[in-house]
Amino acid sequence: MSEILLAAQNVTKKFPGVLANDDVSIRLRPGRILALLGENGAGKSTLVNVLFGMYRPDSGQVVIKDETVDLHGPDDAISRGIGMVHQHFQLVPPMRVVENIVLGDEPTKRGLVDLDEARNRVVELSERYGLEIDPDALVEDLPVGMQQRVEILKALYRNADVLIMDEPTGVLTPQEADHLLGVLRELTETGLGIVFITHKLREVLAIADDIVVLRNGQVVGETTPSQTSEGGLAEMMVGRSVVLQVEKSAADPGDVVLKVSELEVNDDRGQVALDGLNFEVRAGEILGVAGVEGNGQRELVEAITGLRHPAFGVMEIDGEELTSSSPRQITKKGVAHIPEDREKHGVVAVYSVAENSILNRYHRKPFSIRGILRRHVIRGHAQDVVDEFDVRTPNVLVPASSLSGGNKQKLIVGREFSDEIKLLIAAQPTRGIDIGAIEFIHRRILEQRDKGTAVLLVSAELDEILGLSDRIAVLYDGKIMDVIDAHDADREKIGLLMAGITD
Amino acid sequence: MGEVMKPQQRQLLYAGLAVMLVLIWIFYSANGPQTTAVLAGTVRAATLLALGAMCGMIGERSGVVNIGIEGQFLLSAFAAFTIASMTGSLFMGTIAGIGMGLMMGWLLAAMAVGLKVDQIIAGTVLNIAALGLTSFFYDRSRSLGMGKYTNIDLGPLADIPLVGTVFFSRPPLTYLTMALLVVVHIALFRSVWGMRTRAIGEHPGAADTVGIDVLKLRYLNVTLAGGLAGLGGSYLALEAVGTFSRAMSGGRGFLALAVMIFGRRTPFGAYAAALFFGFTTALQNQFQLNNTFDIPPQFVGMLPFVVTIVVVALSGLVGSMRDPAALGQNYEKG
Numbered sequence: 001m002s003e004i005l006l007a008a009q010n011v012t013k014k015f016p017g018v019l020a021n022d023d024v025s026i027r028l029r030p031g032r033i034l035a036l037l038g039e040n041g042a043g044k045s046t047l048v049n050v051l052f053g054m055y056r057p058d059s060g061q062v063v064i065k066d067e068t069v070d071l072h073g074p075d076d077a078i079s080r081g082i083g084m085v086h087q088h089f090q091l092v093p094p095m096r097v098v099e100n101i102v103l104g105d106e107p108t109k110r111g112l113v114d115l116d117e118a119r120n121r122v123v124e125l126s127e128r129y130g131l132e133i134d135p136d137a138l139v140e141d142l143p144v145g146m147q148q149r150v151e152i153l154k155a156l157y158r159n160a161d162v163l164i165m166d167e168p169t170g171v172l173t174p175q176e177a178d179h180l181l182g183v184l185r186e187l188t189e190t191g192l193g194i195v196f197i198t199h200k201l202r203e204v205l206a207i208a209d210d211i212v213v214l215r216n217g218q219v220v221g222e223t224t225p226s227q228t229s230e231g232g233l234a235e236m237m238v239g240r241s242v243v244l245q246v247e248k249s250a251a252d253p254g255d256v257v258l259k260v261s262e263l264e265v266n267d268d269r270g271q272v273a274l275d276g277l278n279f280e281v282r283a284g285e286i287l288g289v290a291g292v293e294g295n296g297q298r299e300l301v302e303a304i305t306g307l308r309h310p311a312f313g314v315m316e317i318d319g320e321e322l323t324s325s326s327p328r329q330i331t332k333k334g335v336a337h338i339p340e341d342r343e344k345h346g347v348v349a350v351y352s353v354a355e356n357s358i359l360n361r362y363h364r365k366p367f368s369i370r371g372i373l374r375r376h377v378i379r380g381h382a383q384d385v386v387d388e389f390d391v392r393t394p395n396v397l398v399p400a401s402s403l404s405g406g407n408k409q410k411l412i413v414g415r416e417f418s419d420e421i422k423l424l425i426a427a428q429p430t431r432g433i434d435i436g437a438i439e440f441i442h443r444r445i446l447e448q449r450d451k452g453t454a455v456l457l458v459s460a461e462l463d464e465i466l467g468l469s470d471r472i473a474v475l476y477d478g479k480i481m482d483v484i485d486a487h488d489a490d491r492e493k494i495g496l497l498m499a500g501i502t503d
Numbered sequence: 504m505g506e507v508m509k510p511q512q513r514q515l516l517y518a519g520l521a522v523m524l525v526l527i528w529i530f531y532s533a534n535g536p537q538t539t540a541v542l543a544g545t546v547r548a549a550t551l552l553a554l555g556a557m558c559g560m561i562g563e564r565s566g567v568v569n570i571g572i573e574g575q576f577l578l579s580a581f582a583a584f585t586i587a588s589m590t591g592s593l594f595m596g597t598i599a600g601i602g603m604g605l606m607m608g609w610l611l612a613a614m615a616v617g618l619k620v621d622q623i624i625a626g627t628v629l630n631i632a633a634l635g636l637t638s639f640f641y642d643r644s645r646s647l648g649m650g651k652y653t654n655i656d657l658g659p660l661a662d663i664p665l666v667g668t669v670f671f672s673r674p675p676l677t678y679l680t681m682a683l684l685v686v687v688h689i690a691l692f693r694s695v696w697g698m699r700t701r702a703i704g705e706h707p708g709a710a711d712t713v714g715i716d717v718l719k720l721r722y723l724n725v726t727l728a729g730g731l732a733g734l735g736g737s738y739l740a741l742e743a744v745g746t747f748s749r750a751m752s753g754g755r756g757f758l759a760l761a762v763m764i765f766g767r768r769t770p771f772g773a774y775a776a777a778l779f780f781g782f783t784t785a786l787q788n789q790f791q792l793n794n795t796f797d798i799p800p801q802f803v804g805m806l807p808f809v810v811t812i813v814v815v816a817l818s819g820l821v822g823s824m825r826d827p828a829a830l831g832q833n834y835e836k837g
Contacts, residue, residue: 075714090709092702093828103702104713112693154713 002065005030005193006051006082006162009068011060013046020046021057022217028162028193033184035208036197039237039434040405043217044197048164051195052084053077065161083155087166089147093140098122100139101154125156130186144292145176152183163187164195169203173292174462174495181207199237201230213237238435246442249450251470254283257423257454258304263313265299273299275478277313281423286445286455288469288486290494293460296478298340301427301458305337306330307345317423331360334422338412338429340458342405346412349401353393354382356400357415381418389414390440406437413441417448424448427458442468462491476500531665537789542669544785545778547743550680551576552777553770554735555759557687558608560768561728564691565721566704566829568622571611571629572732573756578633579603579736581640584747587740588645593652597676597737604733605726607633612725616718619833630756638749651745652676676738683731688770700724704827707834717834732756761811768827779814783807 007027013020021043028034038044049055051062053071061068064080071077074084091100098119107117122135131149139147148168155163165184169177184194184207198204204211205225213221213236221236234242258281267273274296281287291297302308304315306327315323317333331337339345347356358367358378366377382396389410393403400408409429416424426445430438445468449455459465465472472489474481474497481497496502531538555572562569582603587596607629614625652674660671691697699720702710707717739755740747762780766773787806790796796803 073714074712078714084712086712090706090712092706092709094705094825095698095702099698100709103698103710104715106695106698108695112689113695113698 002030004028004063004066006065006195007063008047008051008057009061009063011047011050011057011062013050013055013057019217021050023060024214024217024219025060026212026219027063028195030161030191030193031188032209033188033194033196033207035204035211036195036214037199037201037204037211037233037237038214039199040432041434042214042237044214045166046217047214048084048166048195048197051077052082052164078158078160081159081161082164083152083158083160083162084164085148085151085155085166085168087168087170089151091139091147091150093138095139096135097133097137097139097142097150098135100150101135101157105158121157122153125153129153129156129190131183144171145179148172148180149183152187161191162193162195164197166197167199168196169198169200170460171293173498174491175499177203201233204233205230215239234435242435243439245467246439246446248446248468251285251449253285253470254452256280257283257318258456259314259316260304261314261316263300263303263315264311265296265303265308265313266311267299272311273478274303274310277478277480279473279480279483281454281456283422283454284449284452285470286449286457286468287483288465288472289456289458289475290462290465290472290498291460291475292498295475297427297458297460297475299478300475301337301340301425301456304330304425304456305335305339334420336416336419336421336424338409338416338424338426340427340431342408342412347400347408350399352397353386353391353400353403353411354379354396356411357382357385357396357418360415361419385411385414385418389417389444404434406433409433409441410437413444417444421448421453424453424455425458426455428460429457430459430461430464462494465494466491474498527665535665537793539665539668541782541785541789542665544788545781546669546673546677548781548784549774549777550677551735551739551743551755552759552762552780553684553774554680554731554738555756556763556766556773556777557683557770558604558728558732558735559760559763560766560770560773561687561691561700561731562725563763563768563827563830564704565700565724566707566827566832566834567612567615567721567725568626568831569611569725569728570623570626570757570760571607571633572626572735572759573752573754574626574629574631574633575604575607575729575732576736576739576752576756577637577750578607579733580740580751581633581637581736581747583737584647584740585640585642585645588647591649593647593649593741596741597734600737600740601730601733604729604731604736606729608726608729608732611729612722615833616721616725619835622831622833634750637747641747641749645747647741647745652742674742676734676742679734680738683734684770684774687731691770701827703834704829707829711834721834735759758807758811761815765814780807780811783810 005028009025011021011024024043024047026034036044046055050057053074053076062071063069064082069080098115101122102118107114109117119135126133131153133146133149133153139150152163168180172180181203188194196207208225211223211225212219213233215237260277260279263274263277264272265274279287289297289300299308303310306325306329309324313323314321317335322330322333343349348359358381362368362373367374379396385391386393386396391410391414392407400411403411429445430441445455457465457468466489469486471483471485472494473483474494476498477500481500481502527538555576558572559569579600583596583600586599587593611625611629614620614628615622654672654674657671661667691700699710699715703715703717703720711717739751744751758780762776763773765776784807787803790803791800
């Protein structure tokens, strides 16, 4: 058996204006799990793409099974036994499991695909590795956890000795995630090596044998779970000590601000996405909506902010019915919205920071008078937002597209918070941004709560929900399974509800 | 391996089939020659639609919309007719028609796959170019001295009453089309090529990560599919009509797309749909011939199109068919 399964040796990769990987070295031995930890933009993806043959390094080498190799593409990596499970599954939904697994490397008999042989091989693989699956099921009918299993089998079918898992637990419930970690551990017992990419500190400590932390394209630390803690890892990732859990005082709820009754909303395909929702959010409290993504969260946020018309039900803000009102009417009532997809709904990329800072009220005084924008007022306002919300930008005239994710998000938060608001709808407010910005935005959301704003927080990150919420509603399959007081909530309990299990 | 049909749909299909057979038997008993004429006309009209639908489905299964079938028919019919009349060989004309179809398929691929032009615009370019070119080079004095393809009786099969005349006493390109239906079905649903083709139409990214060259396969498929439309053009000029006239494809390239959708992008489904649409055309011809109804022929002539609208509106009856997920989207690597 090889001494080193997969290694990067002094890999450097530059993109225009960015040094994505700077002299990075990692090594993976057989039977071990190497966790690659780092914030967005730290260089994890670049490194993995180099190892998988998607990018060629500017300098440095890739070593596979003790041999220095020159990879010309993913095919090269696959044929040398590297398997990758992408964060967004690369499966063909209307095809069967077995077809998906053998696609691109199909067994044939007399010129046609030999599905019986393919099925035998899949069954044999799934038995050998204890990954039970129905080979004839259509992928689109499988739950997410099973689809991931198909991806793993796809790699094993191609005789992978190394699995690269890119953020594999993002779409799973806590229980499913635990199960996956168990499966991965078992896989290593056959000598397989695993590179596990994540930004979730708890998982790293639970599963990794070795940990490599990246920051700004460089390896800033190598450690093992026994030598470190969540705090220690976070500090390595960010480069300073960070507060993982923002401190918060007890909530002091006031009057009901948002009241939703019997809300039914359809998704883009016309299927029922929300099925008779009832809940309230009071002034000065944060209601967290937990759940695996795709259980109706997007439709809920869109219905409340006026982007999608409900099929049935009533939504009241401050006692006034606003069901099916336009986004502008709703904004006028003092509703702020941090949208889930900041690139699509949060900023206009080609507009300047200044223009983006008034997207929700360009039509009002003092920003425009009789239909004419007043540039100096807008710039002044933008400068205030930039200063107060710590948006890192050379000036307010650069296009929003030049800002990093975290700074874009701070700009959005600044824009939404710079008016008097009664209700805040925050959807995935810290997705894909650095820990420093997360901490900042969490503080600001709590500040709003303490000022008496009602907050609806929708997030796929359970830690975020647990850390900020006063009450937690768990959404599953378009229904609220339960609303729990945050004091009584724990991961276990919420995880079960997220999977639709009630006792 | 093909598309899975729900049991209710299957039952509906069988019930419809049974009703049809009974009706045909009743009509045949009442008026043999006319029934035979209508059904023979049905198969004649269906052949062209089936070829167009197969061309469309191979493109769409790979993620490329082809609304240029109309133009492919027309220009191929022109090429087939011109070469046949110049060489005096129907076979050479047929080859020329197929060649022209391949070339137009390649042109569509070059625009839509290679240059990533919007697929609808690329198809429209084919249609406009075909209409313009064929009108410009149209030569009224040309004709097929040797006549068009004639019927070939398939031995004793041709002697079966009704069925023999309708299916087994046909000109060669009709037989070829029937054979191609089987070939395309097996290729799409049983071969490695077909599996990869369906994959790149649904999720090109997934195909890419397992080492399938998405752009190359789309290029190949759109070009090859053009050959089927080219055969359709040859059929139109050399077998169905026996001459070329301006805009002779008459919207059948678009009707073929309706047939393709109604047939759920499967060859046999498309043939069933083509027979249905062909039947309305044949019926309409027969009505006009016999002057069955005392109304202007223009209204009788609308029958196939009215039926098309009604049927497409009711197509929920055969179950809604989802489009390939990546249909119409140009693929960017990475």
